[in-house]
Amino acid sequence: MGARTRAWTSRPVSKQHRPVKRGRWHPITAIQRPVQAQPLRTRLAVMITVLLALGLVIISFVVSLVLRDQMLGQIDDQLRSTAEVFGNQAIRGPGVESLPSTYYVETKRENGQDDGPWIDPRTAADYGTPRLGDALDFETTLAHEGRPQLVTVESEQPARQWRVIIMLLSDDNTGEYVGVAAIALPLKDVTSTLERTNLVVLFSDIIIIFLGTLTATYLVRRSFRSLRQIEGVAGRIAQGDLSARILVTEPPTTEVGSLQRALNTMLSQNEHAFSVQVVAQERMTRFISDASHELRTPLAAIRGYGELYRMGGVSPEKTSEVMGRIEDESNRMGRLVDDLLQLARMDEGRQMDMTEVDLTGLASAALSDMAVLAPNRDCALVPLDPEAEAAGKDAPSVTVVGDKDRLSQVLTNLLGNVVRHTPDGTPVEIAVGTGPASRVGTDTTDHQVAVVEVRDHGGGVPPDEAEKVFQRFYRSDSSRNRETGGSGLGLSIVLGIVERHRGTVQMLQTPGGGATVHIELPLPAAAT
Structure with a gap:
């Protein structure tokens, strides 16, 4: 049983049962095939739309970043100027009535004592208070060599942020750092402005892309009108109308105009060549027919006299006459062949x-x-x-x-x-x-x-x-x-x-x- 199994498995596999090798699937190829199946005018319109959308997205992103940086820069400048004015006053404990309505101020002394926070209640109700956490740390701030630090922190209210400047406080008498202060401004107005701007830009981009798609489709179809006409003329020629010509609608300096003129010249030459070929073929057919007809007469005469002589139908006194007729027909056929040969040589253009x-x-x-x-x-x-x-x-x-x-x-x-x-x-x-x-x-x-x-x-x-x-x-x-x-x-x-x-x-x-x-x-x- 084992030998039979080995013999059975050693037989070659039939070509009909061999596994078919299939090409490996590739994502780029899978995308290219349906794209290449689309008309060229559709692909051009899609490419223009994609490029327009890409350009608008990049421009919108850049505009949003520039606007955000500009508004944050204004907030930072406001915080720096406020820090210079209220910095030392904050260590002495400013009153709420002396603070601008949207500011938040909090200090922390070197000994760990916290002062504040000072904030207008209406501001706290609208924007909440910033979560400073470890940002208000004397040692951490001192490690930055006394330079004010600008940071963005979250608010206690959801979806709210504050822009904070962290600065060191110094004693007026000794000049030593005695604490750290945080002055903050809410970013709600900045965020709202950015959101409204982004929304306006988004709707503007959608409208521009939509109008751009319609315009690109119209212009591409209009530009391809001449090519569609060429396609129609090619279809007429394929159906046998060799006299069809392309209507020249573009100047010769353009690619389409040059193509129209070149195709018309080629079509004229092809029609002329085809007409010459048809005439030459008809002429050759008629020539062969006429030549065969002309040669058939002397050949028939020669064959007839030959058969008559072979059958004994020619008397001795008629033999010379029959031979003379055969010779005349042979000479006539020879002259005809010479004339045909000369015409053929002239046709060859020797x-x-x-x-x-x-x-x-x-x-x-x-x-x-x-x-x-x-x-x-x-x-x-x-x-x-x-x-x-x-x-x-x-x-x-x-x-x-x-x-x-x-x-x-x-x-x-x-x-x-x-x-x-x-x-x-x-x-x-x-x-x-x-x-x-x-x-x-x-x-x-x-x-x-x-x-x-x-x-x-x-x-x-x-x-x-x-x-x-x-x-x-x-x-x-x-x-x-x-x-x-x-x-x-x-x-x-x-x-x-x-x-x-x-x-x-x-x-x-x-x-x-x-x-x-x-x-x-x-x-x-x-x-x-």
């Missing part, structure tokens, strides 16, 4: 090789390439100024700071669009020059910008689609469709490159019919 670029030379080279690819079209490089063009002058040399390859791609894409979306034989020209900025917000120094216009004389772009053509994967129903071989990304790439050069691009109408792509770029003086 650095470009910024050098001085001759726009006139780039336009001339682009037109030369187009003359080879489309020999049936009239290509011309003309000045931007209509008068110079009418006079037959050459396009001026215009230099900007930019990436030569990217700017060349802009012209190549625009000319490619002209070839794909206008009838054969339609003329095209590129106008180069400088002029004033036509759009607000163009990053220029003196409002002079470099201008490049690619003009065609085809069907043009409807005004309601002039802004949409620069969107990714956008196609016009009338001409910009998949049959022309476009991906819908060419003008998006143009817009991205121009914006990276801090420029602007617009789709305008060519006089007489057609579309004009108007590009503005900063001149070298404004470029960085």
Whole structure:
């Protein structure tokens, strides 16, 4: 049985049955927890009230002590002056009629004989007589080297006190001390005055503390009105209202005013960042959807031709045609992937090789390439100024700071669009020059910008689609469709490159019919 008991007790205790260690109770912590649970305005009002009450108690205590010392000092001065006048007279036995009405006088000679006491009966009836006890002792008084001693003693009547001066009596002939005398005055008037004063001070303190509490509560709540407004705005923002702003009610030199302005700035930045994030997310979702849709068509064509060939549905004489279609769709898909990759790189903000670029030379080279690819079209490089063009002058040399390859791609894409979306034989020209900025917000120094216009004389772009053509994967129903071989990304790439050069691009109408792509770029003086 003992072995079984030992084996049973040696088993480890389950975690569920282990004693829970609890924190030790501490009085300060127990007080702090409910205090910290109160609102800050309540704690401030309570702290102001406590400090006010503490200050009033200290002031009242000091005033009571000062008043008591002052009144006792007056009584002591009165007793000293009386002792000088009546001291020797007391040893000869003063009559009751010669004493002031509130005085008490008693003497005790060296031989132990007591004289007195002398006191007015009415005084004795009102204040009683002092209990001198051992205070009126010749040897004790003599031990103080003859200095008068001022003491406070109790009265025979309850709650009464006397202020007593104990002094030695000397013989006029020999100058030796022959006894001791006690002269006393009642302290009832002093005590009554102190009690009334303390009562008045107490009621005054209560009224001041009450009014101070109300005033402190009102002022604290008034001071926290702006913070409560901030709390309300924060609640609205937490519920999804990102446009909520704090009403600025305090000057910027105050803490609350500075906080209001800082929070409004932060809220504006957060709203802008959130809006940008939402737009970017929607744009990315739409971009992925459009890219998937665009890639699905060539992939489906390649898969279909492949399955047709694998199943033996392609005759030998059709094999080259099928392979050619597969190659065309592959090339188309490759161009689409290249365009997507370039757009992604521009979105990432990759650095470009910024050098001085001759726009006139780039336009001339682009037109030369187009003359080879489309020999049936009239290509011309003309000045931007209509008068110079009418006079037959050459396009001026215009230099900007930019990436030569990217700017060349802009012209190549625009000319490619002209070839794909206008009838054969339609003329095209590129106008180069400088002029004033036509759009607000163009990053220029003196409002002079470099201008490049690619003009065609085809069907043009409807005004309601002039802004949409620069969107990714956008196609016009009338001409910009998949049959022309476009991906819908060419003008998006143009817009991205121009914006990276801090420029602007617009789709305008060519006089007489057609579309004009108007590009503005900063001149070298404004470029960085």
